[in-house]
Amino acid sequence: MRGNPDARQGAIALHGFYFLYYGLQGVSIPFLPLWFASRGLDPAMIGVIVATSFLPKILSTPVVAHVADQTGRAHALIASALAASLVLFICYPFMHGAGWLLGITLLLNAVFPAVLPLMDRMAIASGRAQGNSYTVMRACGSLGFAVVTLAGGYLIKTFDADWVMWLSILLIIACLACVRLLPRAGRPGSGEELGRRASGETPGRPTSGEMPGQPGSGDMPGRPGRLPMLEVVCNWPLLMCIGAASLVQASNGFLYSYSTLYWTASGLSTAVISMLWVVGVISEVLFFFVAPKILARIGAQWLILASAVMTAIRWAGLSATTDPAQMAALQVLQCFTLAGNNAAIIWYITRHVPAACKTSAIALYALLSGGVFMFASIQLGGALYGSYAPAGFMTMAACAACAIPLVLYAEKQRLKPNT
Template sequence: MRGNPDARQGAIALHGFYFLYYGLQGVSIPFLPLWFASRGLDPALIGLIVATSFLPKILSTPVVAHVADQTGRAHGLIASALAASLILFICYPFSQTPAWLLAVTLLLNAVFPAVLPLMDRMAIASGRGQGNSYTVMRACGSLGFATVTVAGGYLIKTFDADWVMWLSILLIVACLACVRFLPHAARPAGAELRVDASRVDAPAPDPVRFPMREVLRDRPLLMCIAAASLVQASNGFLYSYSTLHWTASGLSTAQISLLWVVGVTSEVVFFFLAPRILARTGAQWLILTSAIMTAIRWAGLSASTDPAVIGGLQLLQCFTLAGNNAAIMWYITRHVPAACKTSAIALYALLSGGVFMFASIQLGGAVYRSYAPGGFLVMAVCAVGAVPLVVYSDRLRRGLGG
């Protein structure tokens, strides 16, 4: 890649794309509930909309991943998803009723999350078999999340909640501008492997007709993806109710944005360290450790609304997000054939951000309405649930000699 200007340009564009894509999440995840509240929605309805929004990707993400694995047309798929997302964000301010807000949110979450597996596939394909490219690019995403969270918190505090929409629209337009420069890494299996035969994906397998079916047949992989998905899905209460909970406890939007930044900063640092840690420990050990540290984090957040205490516990986000995500991508890179990688990433995305996320938000929300801090305790239980799955996955993998 050092001697190839096009490859360098593609890598730079992918770094920037991660920054912008996660930057959009940095404004929508913490502050979209506040925008809903500014439109007169009560916390129960906001929680329902946020929770339900995670469901559409269950259908859209595997379909897009299947098309990408079969055709390699990632650029067109990404551009189409972003264009549809832009239209839907523009529709938000014109949606006057809860029903319309729910409809727009559902459609948005059918198209926007489908971009993520394509991005991640490009990132791991651009590496040299060690996973370093993914972790550095994902760190750029975390930096984007932190930067936009701080900017969004300031703008919302200074002006009004409509800046959630303005920033989102600007960031999607910027993402669209980057698409044409992204690397052509997500190709059909045979073409990709002939180009990169020296990498971990070689030797080139026969094309796979149903990649997701092959992924589901690999029980150790399935258990490991499920475990990492539970850790990721345990963020459900943080994403849907934490801003409302902390605001009700007296914290300002500026303080809340800084607390998010503390967590994201720890993510960034850990992403840079992850390849060395994974080379020594392996993916399953890091997922297991991430599950335990995440459970500690949520249990601690259930016990205090002191900004200093919250800030300290937010440092454990390095495990919840960086350690867990780096580990599962490392695992997929090493155990999944090239023709199935996008589908494996999509399975992780639809479980972690779809099925499991919906369940965790619903459970956390039910507890929140009677005892607000209890939502974090539900998330702690969710994270602990990953432990036996990792142990079982390791046992199966050892039994298979892998």
């Protein structure tokens, strides 16, 4: 497989796709609100648009995942979602008024996030078949986010906020150009099962760092007659682990929405704030490279637990200080909040969920972490920000800590004999 030119080309394309896809988020997440402001929207309306933008994926992501699990047509679905996203970004400059901009944003967030579980599903299948590591591909995404954020900030500062749209359109076009080069290992039951055999695994047999599946454990038998998402939500250990990882990820809500306002009001310059973001991204990228060894040694569920603990410490610390040196040290813990947590839940899904349900399991994680829980996180953080800003970080610490009992319960259920 290593000598297969098509396999190598697919692996390179997948790494590049992660870079471009997360690069697009690197320009849209931090700078799209700035573009809204340039169109005359007030901060309150921008806050409404940003908060509600996390909701559409709750409906669209599981539907797309279901179609992918049932048909295996990941490439067609990715291309369709990207093409629709491109049309919507092109429509943005022609829209005037808060209502139209809100409508376009909701539609965009119904189609663009649906790509994520499809590419993650393709990555873990390709990783088994071709020897590539999902964590390395995901690290490329983090690098893309950082690079495009820096480039976007420079272009917007030098020229104007319209570069948010220009960069977004160019990156989507580049993503579309990569789709036809992506590996064909995403079809359930095809390339992935070959990869399992090539790596010495058999379906249902966990790898190192995971205990063998027992009756009532986290291993899913997979019943083709049932809906894939129903299979996922009916498996309690899996559901609890997905819920725990989603809480850790969603605890970023206050950081994404109000931290810059809080830190600026506390006297930090934009240069220092940028440095703090860079520290977090660097630690995240580095951790992705060592995550497989850690996972193989301790298991996914325990890395989710460690990520929850470290993330709670991170937010509690950031609520107590605005000293740049102390904040930089706390930002290093982003390696757990994002890299460790994300790598762990994908590892868990890879080893405990049958091929026909994997996309749905990843989609459930995406819609909880970036939809339901993230929306609640931002709303709660915003409500607290007006009265006492540091309380936003304190609440996020509590959000991450709530993941701890879920992991412990999941492990108890996974090891419980079926009586």
